[in-house]
């Protein structure tokens with residue numbers, strides 16, 4: 001109290017001295033308090049004005065506070081390196097063109113292709129692409145579905161067993177259907193079951209033997225893609241049945257050289273592109289599944305570290321605001337600060353939140369802390385001492401809120417439902433640590 005007055009207050013004049021000292025003292029105490037408050041307020045306001053272009057400040061800091069994609073890519077690469085080669089599993093009715101696709105992509109001899117009238121592939125065969133010493137992709141050619149000798153359930157069980165056997169692999173399902181084949185119930189059934197059991201495996205629908213639907217006079221393939229009505233009509237029927245099941249559809253016509261069509265592998269580029277678009281997704285999903293705790297933790301730490309830069313800046317800002325000895329006056333500003341922090345952390349984790357959504361996250365994760373926040377404001381009524389407490393408390397609370405938000409967004413990023421217990425315990429722990437750190441933070 002005393003030193004304050006010494007430095008700030010202008011000296012009192014003699015006439016006033018005659019008035020009862022108490023009154024003077026109280027007036028001067030009031031005046032000094034007011035001056036002090038205005039002084040502190042101006043300082044805070046001054047600081048705040050500096051802080052006001054929050055958005056601007058935030059923008060520049062964002063550049064500093066983002067997670068380096070290269071670091072994330074490096075971690076993912078270590079996981080990817082452990083990933084076995086991706087598998088493209090071909091299924092379809094006999095003579096639908098499964099082996100022709102393998103031949104078209106890998107260049108293996110035409111022996112694997114049938115004559116077009118009786119089932120040819122007798123057992124599952126794997127072919128490496130582009131070569132066995134550098135297998136980027138494995139094509140698994142299966143036995144035609146719906147072959148009289150085998151019942152559908154057995155075929156499904158075998159396929160599922162296959163899929164389970166190589167669960168660590170990234171996989172793409174390739175359904176092959178001839179353009180003019182409408183008896184596809186078995187295939188549909190099998191595909192439905194597989195997709196239900198393995199929703200994470202992307203699925204490509206390859207519609208084959210296009211020229212069987214060309215207008216009779218057509219002697220060779222038109223420019224790709226073919227625009228004939230007959231094709232579109234047939235396709236509409238197939239699409240209706242299969243589109244819900246497949247992520248992409250591609251039209252192809254892979255013939256044998258002696259069939260005299262040019263090009264022999266009509267639609268090969270489109271097929272490659274469609275596959276190429278599905279592979280990263282397949283690999284991303286497989287990588288994600290393979291992401292062991294270690295890699296997940298490493299990536300989580302990267303994001304957490306970037307998040308902590310924000311948290312430090314905002315905790316200091318919160319302390320500065322909270323130090324203003326006006327109980328409750330700073331609450332709205334503090335809340336706005338914390339909502340901005342959570343909004344920015346959301347952005348860091350790839351979530352786009354508007355302020356009210358960020359506010360929703362704050363109240364969702366703040367839990368019991370909020371009530372305490374109010375309690376803390378009350379302490380401000382304790383002259384001097386109060387705002388120091390309030391300042392370090394606000395800093396620690398803002399920090400803990402940041403840690404909680406990182407867990408929340410980390411869960412979402414990992415495709416998990418945010419776990420309130422986990423968030424609360426992380427916040428409690430972080431609050432304790434932060435309180436130590438921010439203890440005696442001077443306003």
Ligand SMILES: Nc1nc2c(ncn2[C@@H]2O[C@H](COP(=O)(O)OP(=O)(O)OP(=O)(O)O)[C@@H](O)[C@H]2O)c(=O)[nH]1
Pocket residue numbers: 092093094095096097098099100101112113114115116117118119120121122142143144145176208209210211252253254255256
């Ligand atoms: N024109 C044309 N013929 C095709 C196409 N795909 C396959 N064929 C022909 O249809 C016949 C069967 O082709 P495959 O590739 O062996 O069919 P698959 O699905 O492997 O048959 P299975 O091994 O019996 O299950 C062969 O004569 C192929 O030349 C296509 O896209 N266009």
Ligand SMILES: [Mg+2]
Pocket residue numbers: 098099100112113114120121141142
């Ligand atoms: Mg075959």
